[in-house]
Amino acid sequence: MNLPNKITIFRVILIPFFLICLMAPQIPAGKWIAIVIFIVASLSDMVDGKIARKYHLVTDFGKFMDPLADKLLVCSALIALIEVKLIPAWAVIIIIAREFIISGFRLVASDNGRVIAASMWGKVKTTVQMVTIVYLMVKLAAGWEKDVFNIIGLVLILISVALTVISLIDYMVKNKDVISTSK
Secondary structure (H helix, E strand, O other): OOHHHHHHHHHHHHHHHHHHHHHOOOOOOHHHHHHHHHHHHHHHHHHHHHHHHHOOOOOHHHHHHHHHHHHHHHHHHHHHHHHOOOOOHHHHHHHHHHHHHHHHHHHHHHHOOOOOOOOHHHHHHHHHHHHHHHHHHHHHHHOOOOHHHHHHHHHHHHHHHHHHHHHHHHHHHHOHHHHHOOO
16 A cells, blocks of 8 residues: 555545535534545645656556545535535536446446546546535635625536536547447
8 A cells, every 4th residue: 555545545534524524513613624624635636646656656556546536525525515505416417427427438448458547628627626616615614695606606517517528528539449349
């Protein structure tokens, strides 16, 4: 278990703490703590990847677990934000559906001895989703209810959904042979 993999595991372990702080009104400053936990978990994704590449510590476990940890973090946050009425369910369904589709593509590719790496569109999508989640949580924690804050939130959600669809199309077009060559 190398350092990047430990960081990935740490990110997964942070998820329940993040959710508890976000959702439990009994925790003083819980929403602000949740924001800090989410930011730390999000940044840990960048850190583990840089360490893995720089020191040649890329492992099969890391290739599998790192994107899974990101999906767990983002999807958990998005579902929690539905509960507090900060994001519409339709947007979250599109985002989660894309993750299932891409995971399926990766599974089929893996069965054929191929690894589908994250694309630039996928990385941009994840970054924008994380920024959107942080914005929505800050809006919640700060009690920002003015129309301007709602419009900013909606624009970020729409950009996140658009990038989700664009990255899905990008993966499907670039990897269409995965389906045609599957057993």
